[in-house]
Every structure is written in structure tokens, then in C-alpha cells.
Amino acid sequence: MKCDEVFATLASGEPPGKEQEIAAHLDTCEDCRADADGIAAFKHALKNPELYEKDPPKVRDAILKAAYEKADELKLRSKPERNRQALLALALGAALGFALGFVTGRFTAPAPPPAKKSEEFGPLPPPGDMLGPK
Numbered sequence: 245m246k247c248d249e250v251f252a253t254l255a256s257g258e259p260p261g262k263e264q265e266i267a268a269h270l271d272t273c274e275d276c277r278a279d280a281d282g283i284a285a286f287k288h289a290l291k292n293p294e295l296y297e298k299d300p301p302k303v304r305d306a307i308l309k310a311a312y313e314k315a316d317e318l319k320l321r322s323k324p325e326r327n328r329q330a331l332l333a334l335a336l337g338a339a340l341g342f343a344l345g346f347v348t349g350r351f352t353a354p355a356p357p358p359a360k361k362s363e364e365f366g367p368l369p370p371p372g373d374m375l376g377p378k
């Protein structure tokens with residue numbers, strides 16, 4: 245199994261039957277282990293938004309703007325390998341967003357009450373829409 249295949253499988257939700265192949269690859273590939281950790285953290289944050297401080301709107305908007313610009317730039321190049329980097333950029337941007345929200349919430353003011361509704365985060369566009377046709 246190649247790195248791109250591992251990433252695509254992990255990012256899309258691990259269809260049954262590939263666990264051993266993926267585990268074998270992760271045992272030998274540091275890059276993919278880092279990707280797997282990032283994907284897991286990203287999915288955890290999406291499933292458990294109440295565990296994370298919200299970003300101030302200004303920070304969230306800046307992250308989304310940068311992600312959209314990067315996705316558009318990569319879509320123009322339209323090489324398959326670039327999709328992986330775009331997904332990574334989006335995942336890292338989102339993870340960084342959560343981390344920034346946590347840090348700014350901790351050090352600049354008393355923590356606001358936790359968000360009760362996930363829609364307070366605003367709609368997250370599905371990554372496929374941002375990356376264009378495969």
C-alpha cells in the first residue's frame with residue numbers, strides 16, 4: 245500500500261478489510277503515522293466540538309479564508325498529489341484553529357461557557373466541494 249492510498253483510506257473513514265494493510269504501512273512510515281494522528285485529531289474535534297474552545301470569529305474567518313485560497317490554488321494546478329496536500333492544509337488549519345481558540349480562551353479572558361450547539365461553529369463545507377473533481 246502506498247502513502248497516498250493510506251491517506252485516502254484513513255481520511256475517508258477506513259473501509260473494513262484494510263486495517264492490517266494500513267497498520268503494516270504505519271509501522272514502517274513515519275510520515276503516514278503523523279498524517280494518521282492529524283486525521284484522528286481532526287475527526288475527534290469535529291465529533292466533540294464541546295471539548296474545544298471556539299475561535300474568535302476573526303481568527304476562524306482568517307483560517308477559512310486561507311484554506312479556501314489554498315484550495316483554489318491547488319485546484320488550479322489540478323494534480324492528484326495536490327489533493328492530499330490540500331486536505332492536510334485544511335485539516336491542519338482546522339486543528340490550528342481549535343488550538344488557537346483554546347490558547348486565546350485560556351490566556352486572554354475567563355473561559356466562555358462551552359458551545360451548546362455545533363452550528364455555532366458555522367457550516368463546514370465538505371472538503372470534496374473545495375477540491376473539485378478528482
Ligand SMILES: [Zn+2]
Nearest residue numbers: 246247273276
Ligand atoms: Zn506512508
